[in-house]
Ligand SMILES: NC(=O)C1=CN([C@@H]2O[C@H](COP(=O)(O)OP(=O)(O)OC[C@H]3O[C@@H](n4cnc5c(N)ncnc54)[C@H](OP(=O)(O)O)[C@@H]3O)[C@@H](O)[C@H]2O)C=CC1
């Protein structure tokens with residue numbers, strides 16, 4: 001348990017502990033997690049009292065999780081549903097899979113349950129800053145989810161960052177392309193700033209240092225000040241100065257505004273393709 005007196009997070013059955021599942025688990029372990037089972041064929045170990053299982057076919061029959069979390073690639077989920085279904089008779093399922101719908105996952109699990117039985121599936125889109133407690137997760141719960149089930153998911157997700165909920169499931173696909181993938185866009189910015197700095201003649205170590213600290217420092221300023229992003233941008237932009245000159249290129253309608261819109265629409269479209 002963590003240093004505080006708060007009760008541990010519920011026990012989870014986490015299936016898939018790669019980049020995203022691993023990021024969330026790092027945050028949950030730091031917070032304090034009731035004895036849980038982690039399924040991943042590539043992970044070496046998990047700290048006691050948690051148990052590591054290599055494949056869903058080896059799940060311990062005696063384990064009764066409070067919450068099942070699906071965090072494998074969308075293309076890998078179908079093969080695991082039969083093994084997960086018995087656990088989903090007694091615990092809600094939280095999916096972080098891009099694209100996969102509540103309906104599709106519910107039907108997929110129900111096909112391996114006794115007639116009439118239905119699992120409860122909640123769909124979320126987290127991001128990897130969860131590893132350091134700075135994640136952003138947006139979730140959708142179907143109408144049949146109970147307040148208790150929603151609250152349990154929110155507690156687990158808010159342990160690794162901020163949470164929000166949407167009323168319409170298809171909004172999760174847009175969220176996926178913005179905050180789910182978004183850390184990659186920000187890391188790309190850091191990569192490009194570094195590359196350009198080197199290309200323009202800076203020593204590589206200095207280019208790396210200023211690129212990384214500019215991105216992380218700007219993020220920290222935005223978080224701590226609470227000031228609107230546009231105002232923070234204006235605060236850097238001296239009339240007739242260097243920033244204005246550079247932004248006149250980046251903010252041209254056919255530059256970043258159009259490029260980012262096209263990128264996010266492409267990501268959203270891909271999320272919708274991954275539904276089936
Ligand atoms: N990465 C990100 O930033 C984000 C990812 N997501 C979602 O999270 C999910 C996971 O993505 P990511 O973490 O990047 O993927 P990874 O491939 O890094 O992690 C998934 C892990 O689960 C393992 N796995 C899958 N099925 C099984 C199984 N039946 N038994 C044992 N191990 C299994 C995989 O092994 P193997 O490769 O051998 O199958 C892999 O190690 C995806 O659905 C993605 O859409 C959501 C938000 C952000």
Ligand SMILES: O=C(O)[C@@H]1CCC=N1
Pocket residue numbers: 098176180181
């Ligand atoms: O690239 C992907 O499909 C996943 C979903 C959001 C971030 N990574």
